[in-house]
Every structure is written in C-alpha cells, then in structure tokens.
Amino acid sequence: MIPVPAVPPAPPADAAAIERVRRWIDAASKVTVLTGAGISTESGIPDFRGPQGVWTTNPKAEKLSDIRYYVADPEVRRLAWQSRLAHPAWTAQPNRGHRALATLETRGKLHALITQNIDGLHQKAGNTPGRVIEVHGTVLFVACLDCDWRGPMERVAARLHAGEADPPCSECGGILKSDTISFGQSLKPGVIERAMRCAQECDLMLAVGSTLQVYPVASVVPLSKRFDAKLVIVNAQPTPFDDIADAVIAGSIGEVLPAICGA
Ligand code: NAD
Ligand code: ZN
Numbered sequence: 001m002i003p004v005p006a007v008p009p010a011p012p013a014d015a016a017a018i019e020r021v022r023r024w025i026d027a028a029s030k031v032t033v034l035t036g037a038g039i040s041t042e043s044g045i046p047d048f049r050g051p052q053g054v055w056t057t058n059p060k061a062e063k064l065s066d067i068r069y070y071v072a073d074p075e076v077r078r079l080a081w082q083s084r085l086a087h088p089a090w091t092a093q094p095n096r097g098h099r100a101l102a103t104l105e106t107r108g109k110l111h112a113l114i115t116q117n118i119d120g121l122h123q124k125a126g127n128t129p130g131r132v133i134e135v136h137g138t139v140l141f142v143a144c145l146d147c148d149w150r151g152p153m154e155r156v157a158a159r160l161h162a163g164e165a166d167p168p169c170s171e172c173g174g175i176l177k178s179d180t181i182s183f184g185q186s187l188k189p190g191v192i193e194r195a196m197r198c199a200q201e202c203d204l205m206l207a208v209g210s211t212l213q214v215y216p217v218a219s220v221v222p223l224s225k226r227f228d229a230k231l232v233i234v235n236a237q238p239t240p241f242d243d244i245a246d247a248v249i250a251g252s253i254g255e256v257l258p259a260i261c262g263a
Helices: 017-026 035-044 059-065 068-072 074-085 096-106 122-127 153-161 189-201 216-226 251-263
Strands: 031-035 110-115 132-134 137-144 150-152 176-181 204-208 230-234 246-249
Touching: 017 137, 017 204, 017 230, 017 246, 017 251, 031 096, 031 153, 031 189, 031 216, 035 122, 035 251, 059 074, 068 074, 074 153, 074 176, 096 110, 096 204, 096 251, 110 189, 110 216, 137 153, 150 153, 189 216, 204 216, 204 251, 216 230, 230 251
Parallel strands: 031 110, 031 204, 110 132, 204 230, 230 246
Antiparallel strands: 137 150, 137 176
C-alpha cells in the first residue's frame, strides 16, 4: 500500500465569495467544470504538485509518467504496473466535492465536466459518463501502444497477479499501458476538441483543484472567459488565472463545492 499523505490544510474560505458564487450558479444554465487532482485528495488520492503531492515529495516519480522512459525501459514499465496495481483509485470513494458536482448535474445545470483526473470518481459519484470528458484518460482501462486493442484494467491486473511483470498485448505483442495520457504523449484530438467546445458554450466556468499548469487543457479557462463566461476558481493554492477570474475561493474543495453547488 502507498501511504496516503494528509490532505493539505486549505485556507478558510471567504463566506461572501461563496454566497456570491452560489447566486451565480443558481442563475447559470450551462456550467462547464474543469477538475484537477485537488478534488480527489479528500478521497485519499494524492495530487502531483500540492504540498503533499507525489512529485513534490518524490521527484523521481515523474519518470513513471513520461512516455519516453516507459517505452524505452522495461524496468520503468514494471514499476509503472506495480504502481497501477497499488493505485488508490481502486478503493477510493467519491467525496463531498464529487457529490456536489453530481448534484449540479441533477439540478440540470451541468453542461460538461472536463477532468484531468484518471480515477473515475466523477462517474462513481453519479455524473453521467457521457458528460465527463476525461482529457487525460482513465486508469480503469488499458490500451496497446502499437495496435487498437483497449480493454479493462482487470484483465491486465489478472496477468500481473499471475506473475507477468510487463504483459505484452495479446493481439500484437506490443507494449501495453494504462489508458492515460503520459507526459510526451499526444492527447486524443476528439476529446480535447470537445473540451474546448464546451468551454466556449458555457455561461460559467468552474475550475476546481488544479494548478492550471498542464496544457492544452488549462487553456479552457481563459477560452471560456473570452467567450463571456463567468470564471470561478476553487483551489487551495494560487493559479496563473486568478487575476482574470470573477471569483477565487481558496478553501477546502469538500466544503466549498457543496456550498456553491446547492448540494
Ligand atoms: P496538481 O497536482 O498540479 O494540483 C492540484 C491542486 O489542488 C494544488 O494546487 C493543490 O493545492 C490543490 N488542492 C489539493 N487538495 C485540495 C483541497 N482539498 N482543497 C483545495 N485545493 C486542493 O493537479 P492537476 O493540475 O490536476 O495536475 C496533475 C495532473 O496529474 C493531472 O493532469 C492529472 O492527469 C494527473 N493526476 C491525476 C490524479 C487523479 O486522477 N486523482 C491524481 C494526481 C495526478
Ligand atoms: Zn497490440
């Protein structure tokens, strides 16, 4: 088991800002949400760049997320599969933040939920899979880097448990990898285009738990603003887009989202 670091303490949220944003969301009809790793820390899944983040505490872990090392080095693949088997997503449960976004959909206000997360917790919380745009893929599936094969992680997990350290594709013998986008790997064009479109179509963009440093997905934030949406950022740390936001709330996501989403 990977030890789960404590959730970083978030500063107290600004009650007046919460009330203002709650009214904006009440009045909005098409909210597009962008979530990052910060929404899942309260479910026990560490983020990358927060104070207790995986890369902050162990810079070498970054290698496991880089496609160049993954393809070149069987030892990196062996370690990456071990870390997939131990991934907290298998047992994690959605928290109050995820559930508040499910409520936003029940209220008929959610246009799209763009997520950088790969943990499947938005769907587990009740958001319709068709509304969740997983720009960085999912750990729940595995894909072959050399052919079209894609299948559930359980199939590969069974092979790992049976003793294969780096199972090859059963169709073509190629390299398998969790169906996530590693650094150095291209995004799926249809997926990121859909995210950009949903950023242009919304009347309110809610960016939650992301440092907004990973591109191209971070660009949905300024894009929505250029298309006249209100921009609300909920994150414990500052982001590069705080100064163009209509509201920035620096409290704990699990407390702030239920309050602003009417959950
Ligand atoms: P990040 O790690 O760069 O940043 C997360 C941000 O959330 C930090 O600024 C942190 O201060 C804030 N935060 C953490 N917990 C919070 C809380 N409870 N309340 C308020 N703020 C909180 O995350 P990122 O920008 O999403 O980028 C990391 C990339 O790594 C993503 O693109 C994603 O693909 C991947 N990732 C995914 C998961 C996951 O699926 N849960 C976990 C780690 C990394
Ligand atoms: Zn293959």
